Amino acid sequence: MATYLTLTNRVLNDLNEVQLTSSDFASARGIQTSVKNFVNRALHDIYNSLEEIPSLHKETYIVTKGGQRVYNLPSTDSPQTGDIAWRKIDWDTFRLTPNELITNPEFTSDISNWTTVSGSPSYVSTGNGRLQLNASEVTQSISTVKNTQYNLTVRLLDPSASGSSVTVKVGTTSGGTEILSESLTVIDTGNGKFLNKTFTATASTTYIGINNASSDNLDIDFVRVSENTEVKYLSYLTYEDWFNRYSTIDLQNNSDQYASPVHIYKTQSGQLGVSPVPNGDTYRITFEYWKIHTELSAYDDAPDLEDRYSDLVVARARYYTYNLRSDPEHAMIANREYEDGLKRLRSDLVNKEEYMTDKRINLRYGNA
Amino acid sequence: MPNTSQINPFVTSLGGGLILNRDVFSMQPGEALELKNFEPDITGGYKKILGTTKYNDNIVPQVASSAERVVMSAVFNGVVLGARGGSVHYASSGAGSWTSLITGLGTPTQNYEFRKFNFSGTDNIVICSGTSTPRIVDTSYSVTNVNATGSANFKYVEVFKNHIFFSGDSSNPQSVKFMAPFETNDFATASGGGEIRVDSTVTGLKVFRDSLFIFCNDEIFKLVGSSSADFALQPVTRKIGCIDGRSIQEFGGDVIFLAPDGLRTIAGTDRIGDVELGTISKQIQGIIEDITTHNINSLVIREKSQYRLFYPTGDNQGEGAAKGIICVIKGQPQGGAGFEYSELIGLKVSCCDSDFISSTETVVSGGYDGFIYQQESGNVFTRAATTATISAFYRTPDITMGDPGIRKSMQRVIWNYENEGNVDTNFKLRYDFDSPSVPQPAAYTLSAGAGIAVYGLSISTYGTAVYGSSGANLVRQSVEGSGFTVALRVEEQSTNPPVSFKGYQLEFIPGGRR
Numbered sequence: 001m002a003t004y005l006t007l008t009n010r011v012l013n014d015l016n017e018v019q020l021t022s023s024d025f026a027s028a029r030g031i032q033t034s035v036k037n038f039v040n041r042a043l044h045d046i047y048n049s050l051e052e053i054p055s056l057h058k059e060t061y062i063v064t065k066g067g068q069r070v071y072n073l074p075s076t077d078s079p080q081t082g083d084i085a086w087r088k089i090d091w092d093t094f095r096l097t098p099n100e101l102i103t104n105p106e107f108t109s110d111i112s113n114w115t116t117v118s119g120s121p122s123y124v125s126t127g128n129g130r131l132q133l134n135a136s137e138v139t140q141s142i143s144t145v146k147n148t149q150y151n152l153t154v155r156l157l158d159p160s161a162s163g164s165s166v167t168v169k170v171g172t173t174s175g176g177t178e179i180l181s182e183s184l185t186v187i188d189t190g191n192g193k194f195l196n197k198t199f200t201a202t203a204s205t206t207y208i209g210i211n212n213a214s215s216d217n218l219d220i221d222f223v224r225v226s227e228n229t230e231v232k233y234l235s236y237l238t239y240e241d242w243f244n245r246y247s248t249i250d251l252q253n254n255s256d257q258y259a260s261p262v263h264i265y266k267t268q269s270g271q272l273g274v275s276p277v278p279n280g281d282t283y284r285i286t287f288e289y290w291k292i293h294t295e296l297s298a299y300d301d302a303p304d305l306e307d308r309y310s311d312l313v314v315a316r317a318r319y320y321t322y323n324l325r326s327d328p329e330h331a332m333i334a335n336r337e338y339e340d341g342l343k344r345l346r347s348d349l350v351n352k353e354e355y356m357t358d359k360r361i362n363l364r365y366g367n368a
Numbered sequence: 369m370p371n372t373s374q375i376n377p378f379v380t381s382l383g384g385g386l387i388l389n390r391d392v393f394s395m396q397p398g399e400a401l402e403l404k405n406f407e408p409d410i411t412g413g414y415k416k417i418l419g420t421t422k423y424n425d426n427i428v429p430q431v432a433s434s435a436e437r438v439v440m441s442a443v444f445n446g447v448v449l450g451a452r453g454g455s456v457h458y459a460s461s462g463a464g465s466w467t468s469l470i471t472g473l474g475t476p477t478q479n480y481e482f483r484k485f486n487f488s489g490t491d492n493i494v495i496c497s498g499t500s501t502p503r504i505v506d507t508s509y510s511v512t513n514v515n516a517t518g519s520a521n522f523k524y525v526e527v528f529k530n531h532i533f534f535s536g537d538s539s540n541p542q543s544v545k546f547m548a549p550f551e552t553n554d555f556a557t558a559s560g561g562g563e564i565r566v567d568s569t570v571t572g573l574k575v576f577r578d579s580l581f582i583f584c585n586d587e588i589f590k591l592v593g594s595s596s597a598d599f600a601l602q603p604v605t606r607k608i609g610c611i612d613g614r615s616i617q618e619f620g621g622d623v624i625f626l627a628p629d630g631l632r633t634i635a636g637t638d639r640i641g642d643v644e645l646g647t648i649s650k651q652i653q654g655i656i657e658d659i660t661t662h663n664i665n666s667l668v669i670r671e672k673s674q675y676r677l678f679y680p681t682g683d684n685q686g687e688g689a690a691k692g693i694i695c696v697i698k699g700q701p702q703g704g705a706g707f708e709y710s711e712l713i714g715l716k717v718s719c720c721d722s723d724f725i726s727s728t729e730t731v732v733s734g735g736y737d738g739f740i741y742q743q744e745s746g747n748v749f750t751r752a753a754t755t756a757t758i759s760a761f762y763r764t765p766d767i768t769m770g771d772p773g774i775r776k777s778m779q780r781v782i783w784n785y786e787n788e789g790n791v792d793t794n795f796k797l798r799y800d801f802d803s804p805s806v807p808q809p810a811a812y813t814l815s816a817g818a819g820i821a822v823y824g825l826s827i828s829t830y831g832t833a834v835y836g837s838s839g840a841n842l843v844r845q846s847v848e849g850s851g852f853t854v855a856l857r858v859e860e861q862s863t864n865p866p867v868s869f870k871g872y873q874l875e876f877i878p879g880g881r882r
Contacts, residue, residue: 013848015850016777016779016848017807017849018807018810018848018849019848028807029805029807030805030806030807031807032807
């Protein structure tokens with residue numbers, strides 16, 4: 001990967017200047033410091049010249065709160081860990097999905113948040129990380145609403161092709177089966193077995209448990225539980241449109257107006273507005289955005305651009321360096337190289353395959 | 369073919385020696401701002417000095433203390449006489465033991481002075497200790513005490529017109545006494561002996577051509593004539609003297625000595641009536657001002673036209689910190705001869721001498737550790753129990769290449785040097801006066817190819833070395849960095865045979881004025 005050190009040294013090398021090492025990178029001086037700055041300046045130029053660079057793309061979600069109309073758009077580690085301040089929101093990607101109620105449902109890196117009922121459940125890194133049960137049982141409590149339906153999905157794998165079964169339990173007590181008890185066996189070894197069940201909660205706390213009574217290794221790839229609601233697209237409104245059409249309703253202090261969100265809009269203060277105001281904490285608003293790139297600082301920092309575009313950074317930084325060195329001839333050559341490379345970058349990464357489509361709706365249902 | 373039209377060459381021949389009294393704009397690029405343990409090479413360029421080996425593996429026997437330093441090392445009769453603690457011994461080179469020659473001279477207060485003479489077909493050496501009467505030793509190692517009436521504990525001795533002259537009697541420091549012609553223990557006036565008095569403390573005696581020069585603290589006289597009947601004392605100068613008689617040497621057809629304001633030559637002083645021009649060391653005046661008078665010694669290496677002055681600062685000074693000056697008289701590109709200088713570091717010389725043994729010039733020096741060492745021998749400095757690498761440094765002036773206002777983007781340095789064996793030397797480029805705000809490249813390595821043919825040299829491999837090749841190399845080294853001024857610094861810290869740098873070419877692309 002082309003690190004900050006690599007990029008800086010490539011520019012210095014082009015100018016036959018003294019290169020840096022990881023140990024003296026922080027204490028660079030003279031032309032070295034200038035080139036370091038020029039590398040960041042080149043990155044600014046590239047990122048500011050193009051939008052929707054795939055390497056800056058991120059997806060996140062906001063969990064609604066009942067009665068809350070406005071939410072902050074992404075910043076560092078908010079709303080989710082790993083988020084970065086946004087540069088551009090794709091307002092066409094907002095959709096409403098039921099919120100995942102299980103904590104650590106995918107076992108990506110461990111089996112934390114699951115309580116051992118019996119035996120010694122363990123983590124295996126196979127796949128994207130799995131829970132392995134062998135004469136053991138785990139459970140996790142989730143918050144539910146009485147008389148509300150929930151969807152439960154479990155995927156089971158049988159790595160040793162033992163043919164043994166797990167029991168998926170839903171109850172009101174730890175390890176209990178008051179609501180559901182379902183045996184799950186892998187038949188098509190190697191492909192795994194899915195369990196899709198809908199259950200109705202009978203209390204505010206429900207326990208989801210999985211038990212493998214046999215002494216064979218059985219792996220759980222994921223356990224997902226969410227409210228039984230449909231996924232729907234949230235249409236974008238301009239602020240003016242929302243203001244004219246919905247603000248009189250949304251701004252009422254009346255919970256009767258609260259409902260499942262249908263529209264989103266950008267407030268004048270740069271926040272996310274939701275209309276109607278959500279009527280619960282169970283909605284997940286998922287959307288995509290492009291983050292603001294981070295300036296390089298440490299020697300091993302790497303830009304978000306792919307390595308194959310590092311020449312573009314070098315060319316731009318070289319342009320600035322030649323200007324510093326009063327060498328307009330070479331600066332022009334470097335600039336031409338940069339501009340050609342930028343066109344290629346735009347063509348490669350930003351331009352999209354398009355096709356003709358017609359989104360008009362015929363409301364007349366008949367001939368004129 | 370690559371286009372090199374933008375690359376400018378800047379060719380420099382090394383010469384001029386250490387220059388510390390001029391700005392970089394007026395310095396020649398071949399001169400040196402730093403020249404340590406390199407010597408101006410009489411064949412051109414700068415050559416790393418040779419090392420030292422023990423002349424004799426055994427220490428000169430002590431008298432009272434192991435801390436006694438060697439106060440005399442004199443080449444005489446094919447051996448070396450070594451004095452320590454008031455006794456004199458002699459030994460051949462190698463592992464043989466020292467033979468006692470003279471004892472009871474008293475605790476030394478200074479180095480012993482000596483002169484060699486031959487009045488009767490037999491070589492003799494007369495030794496003045498300053499703590500006892502002079503002794504004369506012949507080739508049979510028979511010792512005679514110069515104790516005739518008029519003798520004293522002389523410090524200085526010289527042989528002039530068949531007379532032996534003495535001076536330095538602490539009770540008569542202005543007196544110069546001489547013995548009768550061809551006599552070795554007779555000061556009687558009736559025999560032709562006598563005494564001359566000057567009006568200042570004598571610091572040294574030296575014969576040069578037809579005169580005996582008498583050096584005092586602040587005056588210089590010369591004695592002309594051939595006997596007591598016509599000896600006549602003439603003042604040379606009453607403004608300048610010699611601060612230490614052991615700095616006086618005949619060198620390059622002249623007499624060189626250390627005056628308070630630097631090294632001077634007698635001929636120069638005599639000829640111009642003692643004006644500033646008589647000083648020959650103005651280019652290293654900063655070093656001259658650091659010289660202390662604890663124990664100054666000097667010698668001449670004839671085959672190199674070289675004068676060496678050693679000035680250790682005290683008994684406790686570390687050997688690695690002891691300094692000296694190398695002065696070489698060599699032809700200058702613009703014609704005539706001139707003095708070039710360099711510094712010596714790492715040789716703590718207590719006393720020294722150079723003379724011929726079996727037609728080979730032998731340079732010996734006594735150490736503060738009791739051993740006698742042979743200079744111009746080996747590629748390391750030999751100590752009592754160890755050896756030390758000779759660290760040699762050469763730095764060019766900060767070269768502007770004609771226009772300090774434009775940036776020079778360096779491309780290559782092409783060195784021309786002559787090696788006698790393996791080369792493992794580093795050199796650095798220093799930009800803009802070694803400015804801390806300018807990136808300075810790491811050192812580059814110079815190493816010889818295996819193409820030279822030098823007998824006994826390991827890299828002269830059969831089938832690879834070229835018969836008759838000289839060992840002179842043109843070594844191209846790509847370099848990096850840029851600056852408005854450029855300097856090179858050679859750092860030779862190997863134990864390889866000396867390498868002599870002759871010149872270099874800087875190749876650069878001129879840049880802008882920012």
